[in-house]
Amino acid sequence: MANYHCQIRPIQRSKGRSVIQLLGYITGLKLRSTRTGRTYRRRTRGDVVRFACVGSNLPIQDLWQKAESAERRKNSIEGRHQIVALPRENSQEEQWKMLVAMAEVISRLLGVPVVVALHDNAGELDKPRNPHGHLIFATRVWNERGQSFGGKTRALDVATTGSVIIESIRKKWEDIVNAGLPAGVPKVSRLSHTRAGRNRIPRRHLGERATELERKGIPTRYGNFNRRIDKLDRIAERRMKVENQLNPASILSRADRQRELGLQRELAIADALIADLSPMRRNPPANTPVVANQTKQFDTGKTVGAGSERNESPQPSNLPIIDQAPPQNGDKTQPPEVSGDGGPAIPSQLLPLSLEEELRLASEALDGATGPEKDLLPPL
Template identity: 35%
Template sequence: MAIYHLSVKAISRSAGRSVVAAAAYRAGQELTDERQGLTHDYTRKQGVEDAFIVAPDGADWALDRNALWNAAEAAEKRKDAKTGREYELALPAELDAGARKELARDFARELVARYGVVADVAIHEPGREGDNRNHHAHILTTTRTAGEDGLGAKTRVLDVASTASAEIEHMRGVWARQVNMALERHQVEQRVDHRSFERQGKEQEPTRHMGVSATALERQAAREIPGREPVTDLGKQNAEIRERNRVLEAARKAMEKAQELFSGLEGVVCGRGRNPTLSRGRA
């Protein structure tokens, strides 16, 4: 079943993060952070299926990953500056590798066209111990527009609370439409929806976010005993939520089937009621 996921988060100095290090890790490459004088080597990282950069017309200099992210660091002076923005996307397991790559590229192009930023795309394979359907992409974008001469103005529309939420919701809708178009092109019946269960009018209960620590513990437990029950409180809660949702979905389908049968019987009865009355007159 195709799964919808799009999350957005900032790469910020206030959290002690370097956008150069983030780009190196996601792309599985070696990059040098000139501001800090540190080299980040992730060339031995496994699971990176592909990595490429989408830049605005004329900003060819930004296709060099090392130059791009060092420019992003150099453009910011504040100690709490946001030096990058990351979009994490779930790619449909129902598509092949080529189709997943084009889908990620299409979304990156949309980000570049709408905000004038540079988008650095890294496509990752599912983890060896996790869900083998978990194909996903990390798209790291600049927080400034890019042109022929370098980075320009800040993309404030994504930084200000009064506009950021609406922009992110718009891009969530864009991603849902792009995924569904790709599924349709490849003759896959499933569709995704970026809206919450409540907005969709569904009674399903959302699962809780696991976080890094709980996810790592669950993966370690799965390695030790494949198929075992969850070991963390969050894992157990999510298992219960999934079971409740399964029961609700089964009940919903049963109700729909019963309604279809009732409608069919109602039609038969009504049809019988419309039989012409036999004439009682003499021949």
């Protein structure tokens, strides 16, 4: 499957980079730098398929010596390097046409010469195919009639305009690749997972050195990272399949899942608050408001929240109940509600019982347990 990769980097002298050295690498030519006095050439040319220069008829050596001499400062940017991935579904001739079309777009857009090269290790049997292209373009406007470089392309140096130009170049490369892909091959996209709305973690680009180590069986940091992300994606995909098989009629969307998780979280918080309130029922501190309608029944010190599925055994008669019905028929066993020191009214069920009241309740319970035997017989 074709993938999208388009990276543009400046060639900076301050970082020890030279445009002549990079040109010797992508073309395989033996080039000499007048600034450094050194000669550069690629050691092996096995993956250099073809190269050309768009926007100028001068030889590459003469053209880029002028480009190098036009930059006087020690921290100048001598050029820009663009690397693009080519689809394996296309032939080398079709891939070359894509690269030339991209070079012509940049040359017309900025008015600069562009050197384009196609690399592919198709002839090396011990390595997988890696077709890709290199484009190097100058930072000054080229005058073909006068055979000289003019002013700098400042639009790329400013953040506000440079980002727009870079985005337009990336969009153009996306259009070129999608137009050249064979029928039935999925289209590529320049958008990241976040911009495209995909809930995926982006992988790390290995690069040349890390890729070579991975091919030799030596794990790298980025390689391990990508393998972990692939494993997480496989787990998430299997989980989604299982969820769809278990409940195919009502497949929840991502928003519904988030809403359901929020409700479960609120329910857990409410249960925790109820559990914290239960030790205060017998002896609440002063000036502490009591919230009603939070608990329904108690059993041996455990609090049961409304709507939960906990133990629903019959409650002991000597434990108080919140929100119970008011006393009727002159029942005076319920003392009236009292208020604390300037605090809100506290229900009588939450107040500690006096010693006399405890003895009375105990005697009533004892009398009920030792009543007439006829009450224990089953009805006729």
